[in-house]
Amino acid sequence: MRRLLAESRLVTLTGVGGVGKTRLALRAAAETHRAFRDGVWFVELAGVTDPELVVHTVLEQLGVHDDTVRQHRTVLVEHLRDRQVLMILDNCEHVVEATADLVDVLLRGVPGLRVLTTSRERLGINGEHLWQVVPLRQDPALTLFAERAAAVEPGFTIGADNHRTVTQICALLGGIPLAIELAAVRLRVLTLDHLLSRLDDTFRVLGEGKRGGDPRHQTLLAAVDWSFHLCTRSEQILWARASVFSGTFDLEAAERVCSGDSVAVAEIMRSLAGLVDKSVVIAEQHPSGTRFRLLEPLRQYGLEKLRGAGREQVLRERHRDHFIEWAERREEEWFGPIQPQIFSRTRLEHPNLRSALDFCFEESSERGVHLASTLWFYWACCGMLGEGRHWLDRSLLVPAPDAERAKTLWVNGYVATLQGDLTASAAMLEECRQYAKASGDATALAYATHRLACTHLVGDDLDQADELFSEAIDLYRDQGTVNSHTMLAGIELAISATFRHDFATAERLCLEAKTVGEAHGELWAQAYAIYVLALCAWASGDFDRADQLGRECLRIKRTFHDLLGIVLAIEVLAWIAASQGNAVRAATLLGATSEIWQSVGYPMFGSRYFGAPHGECEATIIAALGEQEFRAVFRKGMDLELDDAISYAIGEEVAEETRVMAALTPLTKREQQVADLIAGGMTNKEIAARLVIARRTAEGHVERILQKLGFTSRAQIATWVTERRN
Numbered sequence: 034m035r036r037l038l039a040e041s042r043l044v045t046l047t048g049v050g051g052v053g054k055t056r057l058a059l060r061a062a063a064e065t066h067r068a069f070r071d072g073v074w075f076v077e078l079a080g081v082t083d084p085e086l087v088v089h090t091v092l093e094q095l096g097v098h099d100d101t102v103r104q105h106r107t108v109l110v111e112h113l114r115d116r117q118v119l120m121i122l123d124n125c126e127h128v129v130e131a132t133a134d135l136v137d138v139l140l141r142g143v144p145g146l147r148v149l150t151t152s153r154e155r156l157g158i159n160g161e162h163l164w165q166v167v168p169l170r171q172d173p174a175l176t177l178f179a180e181r182a183a184a185v186e187p188g189f190t191i192g193a194d195n196h197r198t199v200t201q202i203c204a205l206l207g208g209i210p211l212a213i214e215l216a217a218v219r220l221r222v223l224t225l226d227h228l229l230s231r232l233d234d235t236f237r238v239l240g241e242g243k244r245g246g247d248p249r250h251q252t253l254l255a256a257v258d259w260s261f262h263l264c265t266r267s268e269q270i271l272w273a274r275a276s277v278f279s280g281t282f283d284l285e286a287a288e289r290v291c292s293g294d295s296v297a298v299a300e301i302m303r304s305l306a307g308l309v310d311k312s313v314v315i316a317e318q319h320p321s322g323t324r325f326r327l328l329e330p331l332r333q334y335g336l337e338k339l340r341g342a343g344r345e346q347v348l349r350e351r352h353r354d355h356f357i358e359w360a361e362r363r364e365e366e367w368f369g370p371i372q373p374q375i376f377s378r379t380r381l382e383h384p385n386l387r388s389a390l391d392f393c394f395e396e397s398s399e400r401g402v403h404l405a406s407t408l409w410f411y412w413a414c415c416g417m418l419g420e421g422r423h424w425l426d427r428s429l430l431v432p433a434p435d436a437e438r439a440k441t442l443w444v445n446g447y448v449a450t451l452q453g454d455l456t457a458s459a460a461m462l463e464e465c466r467q468y469a470k471a472s473g474d475a476t477a478l479a480y481a482t483h484r485l486a487c488t489h490l491v492g493d494d495l496d497q498a499d500e501l502f503s504e505a506i507d508l509y510r511d512q513g514t515v516n517s518h519t520m521l522a523g524i525e526l527a528i529s530a531t532f533r534h535d536f537a538t539a540e541r542l543c544l545e546a547k548t549v550g551e552a553h554g555e556l557w558a559q560a561y562a563i564y565v566l567a568l569c570a571w572a573s574g575d576f577d578r579a580d581q582l583g584r585e586c587l588r589i590k591r592t593f594h595d596l597l598g599i600v601l602a603i604e605v606l607a608w609i610a611a612s613q614g615n616a617v618r619a620a621t622l623l624g625a626t627s628e629i630w631q632s633v634g635y636p637m638f639g640s641r642y643f644g645a646p647h648g649e650c651e652a653t654i655i656a657a658l659g660e661q662e663f664r665a666v667f668r669k670g671m672d673l674e675l676d677d678a679i680s681y682a683i684g685e686e687v688a689e690e691t692r693v694m695a696a697l698t699p700l701t702k703r704e705q706q707v708a709d710l711i712a713g714g715m716t717n718k719e720i721a722a723r724l725v726i727a728r729r730t731a732e733g734h735v736e737r738i739l740q741k742l743g744f745t746s747r748a749q750i751a752t753w754v755t756e757r758r759n
Contacts, residue, residue, distance in 0.1 A: 034061035034164070038119070038147055039068075041162040042140055046151045048166035050330030051211025051253045054151035057166055058121050059742065062149065063753070069147070071116035079124035079329045080279035080384035082391040084131035089420050091120075091135070096675065098416055098596045099632040102454045105419060106135065108632075110142035117145035124329055125152040133158050168208030171200065176745045177210060178203055181217035184736035187717070189220065198225045205232050211330060212256030214740065218312040219263065232259060257334045260313065270296055271304040272313060272327075273342065276335030277352045280384030281317060281324040289355045290348065315737060318703045321378055349392050356382070356389040357400060360407045367410045368516040370554025373592050379411050390424055399433040402441055409444040410517075413451060414557050416594035421448050429461075439465050439477040447484045451597060453638065455488050462488065479508035483522050491638040495529050502526040520546045520558040527565045532642040536569045543569075560589035560598055567605050571612065580609045584683050591679050599675075600629040603682045604637070604647065611650045616657035617666055623651060624670020625678035700741060707734040711747050712754035 034057060037044045046054040059075070066073045076094040081087055088105040092098075099108040120139075125132040133156040136148050140160065150156060155163055169177060175191055178199055182189040191199050202225070206212040219228055261269060274291040275282070282290075287305060292298045305325060308314040314325050327335060339345045359382065363375050379386070386408065393401025405424040412421020425445035429438070442465035449458035462485040469478035486501030502522055509519045527542035543562040550559030563586040570579035583606040590598035607622035630636040637643035655663045673681060700708060703724075710720045721731040735747070744750055 034058075035065050037162055037164060038065055038149065041160065042146065043136060043148045043156070043158070043161045044150070044164060045155055045161055046149070046164050046166050047153060047155060049209070049253055050153065050333065051209050051257075051328075052166050052168055053210045054166050055123050056210070056740075056742070058123065058149050058151050062119055062121055065119065069117050069119045071118045071145075073119045073121070075121045075123065077123050078128055078132065079332075080388070081128055082279065082388050084128045085423065086387065086420065087128050087131040088135055089423070091122075092419075095120075097632070098594070098629075098675065099419060101631075101633065102422070102449075102452050106138050109135075110139060111631075113139065113143040113146055115145070116143070118143075119147045119149060122148065122150045125150050125156070126154050129154055129156060132156060169203075169210060169213075170208065171203065173745070174203040174206075174208045174213060175199055178213050178217050180739060180745045181214050181736065182220050184732050184739070185218050186220045187732070195225055198229055202229050202232060205229075206256055207252035209253050209256065211328065212253050214312060215256055215260045218310075219260075221310065231263075232256075253330065254334075257331065260311065261334070261338070264311065264313070265304070265307065267296060267300050267304040268307045268311075268313075269338075271301065272308060272331075273335045273338040273344070274348050275314070275325075275327060276332045276339055277345070277348045277388075278327075278332075278385060279388040281326040281381065282385065283322060283324050286355060286359075286385070287325070290351045293351075309733075312736070315740075316733075317701050319381065319701070321374070321381065324381065352385070353389045353392050353400065353404075356385055357404050357407070360386065360404055364407050364410060367414075367557075368553060368555055372554075372556050375410070376415050376593050379408075379415065394427055394431065397431055399431060399437060402428040402431050402433040402437050406437070406440045406444045409447070412444070412448055414517075414593055414595055416596045418448050418452050422452065435468060435472060436474060436477070439468050439474060439481075442468075443477060443480040443484055446481070447487075450484060450487050450491070453491075453633075455492055459485065459488050475508060475512055476514075479505055479512065479514065480518065482508060483518060486522075487525060490525060490529055491640050491643070493640050493642055495532060495642075498529055499526065502529070515549065515553075517555060517558040520549055520555065521561065524558065524561045524565060527562075531565065531568050531572070534572075536572050539565055540569045556589050557593055557595065560586045560595075560602075563589070564598070564601055564605065567602075567609075571605065571609050576609055576613050580606065580613070583609060587679060587683055596629065596633055599679060600626050600633055603629070603678065606682050608646050608650045611653045614657070616654045616663075619650060620654045620658060620663050620666040621670040621673075622678075622682055623647075623654070624667035625673050625682070626670075627667070628671045628673075629675065629678070700738060704734055704738050704741070707731065708738055708750050708754050711735070711738075712751040714751075 034044070038061065046058055048054050062073045062075070074095050076091050078087065078090060081090050088109060092105060092109055095109075095112070097109065097112045099105065101108075122132055122136070129152060132150065136150070136156060137158045139146055140148065155161060168174075179189065179191045202216060203213060206216060216228060216232065223231070261272065264272065271287070271291055275287060277290065278286065284302060284305065288298045288301045292301055305314060309316050309325070313331055314327055317324050317326065336345070339348060363379060367375060386404070390401055390404055393404060401424075405421075405428045408421070411417055412425070422445065425441055425448060428441045429445065433441070442461045446458045446462035446465065449455075449461065462481045465477055465481035466485065468474065469481060482501050483505035486498050486505060489498035489501060502525060506519070506522050506526070509522065523542045523546045527539040530536070530539040530542065543565045546562040547559055547566070550556065550562065563582050567579045567582035567586060570576075570582060583602055587599060587602035587606070590602055603622050603626050607619045607626065610619035610622060627636070637647055658666065670678070706724065707720055710723060715723065717731045717735060718728055721728040724731070738750060739745065742750065742753060744753070
């Protein structure tokens with residue numbers, strides 16, 4: 034693999050499910066990462082159901098933020114053009130055409146790019162080098178079995194007394210790693226002889242009933258079939274039903290989606306624990322709690338079982354309904370103290386929300402219209418404008434009740450404004466206003482009026498903007514509405530006041546909004562009030578207070594990945610630094626904003642009011658540094674990655690370059706802790722004592738680390754940890 038990556042710009046690993054394509058890709062990348070100056074990036078495509086979202090997923094994983102209406106392929110090419118990068122695209126077979134089109138564009142436009150894909154079929158583009166991943170030979174297969182067996186049966190080794198039996202088991206399983214792992218975990222309840230006997234019986238029956246096809250695929254299918262039939266009936270049902278989830282899921286979702294039809298809610302937790310014990314389901318620890326996932330070959334198997342039982346439609350409807358209710362609860366909770374947690378949880382559920390939306394639009398269901406507009410807080414507030422626009426545009430093509438369409442219009446108009454697409458935004462918002470006035474829909478009228486005011490604000494029509502903001506604020510007040518939107522209406526009116534140099538009014542409006550935010554624990558909109566207060570302090574010459582407020586705003590906006598809020602905060606910090614006489618810091622920050630604005634839209638919205646202080650700041654810096662030094666420092670700011678730019682602006686130490694392996698590691702935080710302790714020479718018992726967990730839990734962590742990294746020994750884990758540290 035190392036040789037192929039050195040010789041070819043596109044390598045595709047093919048082979049049956051469970052043969053180890055992903056692990057081989059990760060190992061090859063880990064051992065070649067030093068050859069790629071700008072990093073190795075791993076992009077999981079298994080959860081992508083809409084081919085149009087392949088490029089969105091790649092941008093998201095690479096940390097490329099772009100909230101403009103530019104073609105996302107163009108954005109990706111521009112981001113990568115001068116970089117030396119290895120990109121791994123994993124599980125491409127179900128979106129192979131979209132993946133092939135994207136890879137073809139990238140390879141043509143990015144000379145320093147190498148692409149490694151895993152797929153059950155080739156991409157079929159020029160220059161592709163195929164590598165068939167074959168099952169393990171006897172010795173590696175025995176080693177893998179022994180390692181996995183020892184994780185569930187401490188002290189297990191292969192010796193003269195059991196070598197023949199293990200060899201027969203591995204031969205029967207065809208050397209397929211996933212099949213070997215599914216079998217080895219059964220040593221919790223079976224002896225080796227019983228394991229061999231049961232496997233032999235199962236394979237003989239299955240072999241008699243199935244003819245044709247790739248024998249290795251039949252072997253994996255037989256092994257998975259065998260594991261399936263050794264599960265309890267409740268576990269089998271849950272395995273099949275859980276296949277409708279994309280990415281990971283939590284216990285609540287499993288109970289809501291997978292119970293019913295003779296399966297009690299109380300059974301779900303027991304069955305889930307049983308599937309985790311059998312290594313069918315993987316449990317992962319997150320700050321929000323334990324989440325679960327099926328390995329992709331096992332998810333596909335479960336989905337086939339679900340289809341065979343004629344239950345796929347019903348379960349997808351349950352999945353859709355659960356996540357619509359989930360999104361509705363998050364929308365209700367957004368105006369409150371748990372906004373950061375809502376952002377984090379929505380990011381975790383993103384694959385499931387995508388799947389639910391895709392299912393809705395496959396059915397041309399108005400429920401998709403409702404779900405897309407309900408998620409406005411995620412699209413508009415959390416740096417997801419591009420994907421939000423994708424779903425909202427699709428929503429407007431689906432017949433829906435007038436009220437649902439009206440909400441979609443104002444939400445999409447809001448998103449389009451933030452993207453700088455003012456013409457499209459104004460058209461949607463005017464349509465919404467016309468409907469609202471004709472129907473008496475006061476809620477839609479308030480939101481559409483507010484968002485239309487924003488288009489005039491960034492379009493430099495302050496008189497019209499002020500009139501519409503005031504109208505919207507009155508409408509909100511008449512309805513008794515208090516939320517993040519109503520806070521923003523006052524804050525945006527304050528921005529208009531700063532453009533008129535009426536800083537007293539601006540400060541009063543923002544302090545009012547800030548008081549509301551503090552009373553409800555709201556942070557996202559409140560950060561914009563803090564931004565305007567920083568502007569007011571800067572304009573009054575109180576640079577220290579302005580700097581403090583600007584950094585506070587940026588800290589909050591970083592929490593939500595709100596790119597617009599981030600770039601505005603860094604902008605004002607640059608202006609403040611220039612006023613303080615810190616020309617180098619100011620030039621660095623301006624360079625950083627120059628790069629970020631490309632992902633937001635026109636710098637400073639193309640507005641003369643927003644842009645005037647920017648131009649004055651640049652002139653001040655050039656006068657202090659000279660043109661040549663300014664350009665050199667400005668370039669350094671442009672070269673900062675987003676996280677480093679934020680850290681620099683806040684005053685935190687910019688971390689050393691870690692993206693190469695940080696982007697690549699598949700371990701959770703807890704698994705990384707365990708890996709570090711293994712590298713320190715600790716046994717499972719010692720790890721359990723150090724982390725205050727059960728020994729069996731520690732063993733499970735070790736087993737999953739081995740699975741994810743494709744290793745067969747603790748020594749390999751220790752070496753991997755050491756290499757990452759170096």
